Amino acid sequence: MAFQPWQGGQPAQNPYQVPAMRASHADRERAVDVLKAGFAEGRLGQPEYEQRISRAYQAQTHAELQMLVADLPQGPVPQAQFTPRPAVPAVPATFLPMQMPVAPATNGSATGALVCGLIGPFTWGLTSIPAVILGHKARAEIRRTGERGDGQAVAGLVLGWLGIGAWALFFLVMVLLAVGRS
Template sequence: MSYPAWQPWGGQPAPSMLASTADRERAVDVLRAGFAEGRLERGEFEKRVERAYSARTLGELSLLVADLPQGPVPQQPAVPMAFVPLARQRTNDKAVAAAVCGGLVFFTAGLTGIPAVILGHAARGEIRRTGEGGDGLALAGLILGWVALGTWALGLLSLIVLAFALV
C-alpha cells in the first residue's frame, strides 16, 4: 500500500497550524497501533514514522494517520472561552406571541388576555417537550393574561352585584 504524496485527505485543505512534538508523538502512536494490528507493512510504517517526525503542520500529520483506526482527532486551536461564541437557543414563537398579547392587555382593555393565556400554556408545553428557550416570555404572557381575565371577572361580578343591589 502506497501513501499519496501530500494530497489532502478527503479533498479538504490541510490545516496549517504548526505541529508540536506531542502532536508528532500522538501520530506515531497511532501508526504503531496500526502496524501492531497488521494494518501497515513494515516499509510503509517506517516511511510514515519518518514523515511524522519531519512533519511541520497538523495537516501533514493527519494525512499520515487518516486511514487508520483512532485516526486524527481534529485539533482545534486553543481559544480562551471568553472569545468562543455561545450557541444561541431558539426561542419558542408561541412564547413570544404570549408575551406580546400579555403586554397588549393594557391597551386593549384586557381583550388580549385570553390569547395570552392560551398561547402561554401551549408555549410552556412545547418548551418542556423540545427544550427551546422562551419560558420566561410564556410565563409573563400567562401572568398578564390571567390578571386581565381576573380583572374582567371581578368587574363583571361587581356589575352583577350592583345590578341586584339596585333592584
Template sequence: MRAATADRERTVDVLKAAFAEGRLSAAEYGERFEAASTAQTYGQLARLVADLPAGPMVAPQMTVAQAGPVLVPVPPTFLAPPPQRRTNAVAVTSLVLGLLCVPTGGLLGVPAVITGHIGRRQTAERNEEGDGMAVTGLVFGWLSIAFWATIMLTVAVFG
C-alpha cells in the first residue's frame, strides 16, 4: 500500500528517537532518513524501523505517560475479500424454465414453479445467491399456469 507524507514523517520521528538514544550512528541515520524520504510503500517504511524498538526505552522511575507518545508507522491491515457466494443451480434452472414458458406456450410452467420453490429453499439453507432468479421463475411459472387455467375455464364454460 502506498505511504503518505505523514507516514514518512512518523518513520523519520522514530529514526530521530533511535539516533538520539544512540541506537543509530550518524551515517546510518542519514542513510535511513534518505530512504524514508523517498519510500513509496508501507513495506519500505517498516523495513527501515524493523530492528528498532517501538519507542524510547522507559526508565524504571518513569511511567509510560511520562515517556510520551510512541510514533511508529502502522502498516495497514489487509483483509481478504469475503468469499463469493455460489449461485444455486436449481434457481438458475427455475429462471430458464420460467423464461421458456413464453415461447413454449406455458408448457414449462409447472416445472418452473417446482424448481423455483426448491431453489428458494436451497438458497436460504445454503446461503447461496439466486433467490431473485428463483422468484422470477416462480412468477413466470405461476403466470403461465394461471393463463392455461383461464383458457381451460373459458373453454369449459363457453365451449
C-alpha cells in the first residue's frame, strides 16, 4: 500500500505495515504547530483545519499524526512500511528532538601541563613540577569525564619529567664536582 496523506477519513489497514510507534504529547503539539502554520499560510480552510486539529489531539500513533500533516510544508516523511527495499526511519525526523553533535571539550589541566612543559627550558625548569602535577591530574580527569586532551597531558608529563631529570642531573654533577675538589 502506498502512503496516502490526509483524505478526511481513516487510513486503510495494511497487515504488512511496521508496528506504529505511539505518539507523545510533544509529538501532537508539533503536528498542531505544522497545522497552525498551514492554516496561517492559507493552505487549509477553517473547517478542515479544525477537523485536523481535533484529530491531532486524538491521535495515538505517529502514523496518524503523519497523515494529518504530510501534505503541508514541514510535515514528516512517510512512515516506513514492511518492504524488501530499504525503508525510511519509522520515526520521522520532524518528531525527533533536535540533537546537535557536541565534541567533548579539551581538558584545561592537560593544556596547562603542555604549556608548563613547553616553557620549562625558558624558566630554568621552574615549571617542570607543575607540568607533572597538571599532567597526572588531567589524565585522571580525562579518564573520569571522557574529555579530550590525553595527548597534551602526556606531552606535558614527558616534558616535565625531562625538566626534573635535567635539574637532578645538574645537581648530581655539581655534588660530584664538589666532592672531587675536597
